Amino acid sequence: MISLTLHCDCVKQRMIDHHYSKTLCQKLQPFLSAGDDEGLIRLIASCSRSEQRTVGYMLGEHLLCDCPKDTYWQMTEALVRYDSRAYLITLMKTFLVRMKQGTATLSDVPFTRLAAKFNDIERQKVALLILPKLNEPEEVEQLFHMLGIARGRDQIVYLVRIDTLPCLYLLLRSLRYIEHDRGDVLRVAGILMKRGTGASFSLASIIKVAFGLDELRGTFSLRLQPYQIARLEQSYQAFCGIVSRDAFEGE
Secondary structure, three states: OOOOHHHHHHHHHHOOHHHOOHHHHHHHHHHHHHOOHHHHHHHHHHOOHHHHHHHHHHHHHHHHHHOOHHHHHHHHHHHHHHHHHHHHHHHHHHHHHHHHHOOOOOOOHHHHHHHHHOOHHHHHHHHHHHHHHOOOHHHHHHHHHHHOOOOOHHHHHHHOOOOOHHHHHHHHHHHHHHOOOHHHHHHHHHHHHHHOOHHHHHHHHHHHHHOOOOOOOOOOOOOOOHHHHHHHHHOHHHHHHHHHHHHHHOO
8 A cells, every 4th residue: 555645745836725635636536546436426526516626636636646657547547437627637737737747648557548438529639638748740640549539631631730849740741641632731831830839830841842932921931842851751860850950040
């Protein structure tokens, strides 16, 4: 059994008063230590709405950030089953904290189970929460696969909204699925230009060359020839080198 007493004492120091209840923390401890998810749910069900909000904060922001991985996933699955609207996004934020700590990954089996049961709204919220935090294109593709978001238009809807190099790289590649629809490709390039960040503007200039969009107007510092595009689409390192350099030089 794992004692959480000392951790709760530390939590008290870190929390804003209205987000902390010593009494509730003491009630939570036995269930977390024993891995008793059913008991935890019974406790939460017996709480007032205000107390439930406090419990959600304490669990998501602190208690489930540092507990053993098995405990985190056990409680997360139980809480999402109990009330996904109240707990899913809170505990997915905890998931991001644990990913950064190295104590959770996209490959964790419980995350796969959760992802398979998301409805459309949950899928969208979780995707937009996690995508900006992923560091490699492979991770982005893994998340899309787990969430059942198909290649092409379905992924483009998400990728065009995230201004990170992994997502911008996959956006360039994904546009090949719709290259026959020149109007949609132009719209994507326009969204990137309107966003105006260095990386987005650089990708817009790459798209102009890659898809022959002579009608795309803008002052582009990046100068590429069509024969260079294939290498950028095939190599994430090459893409980052060009986009990052251009974005830096354009600042």
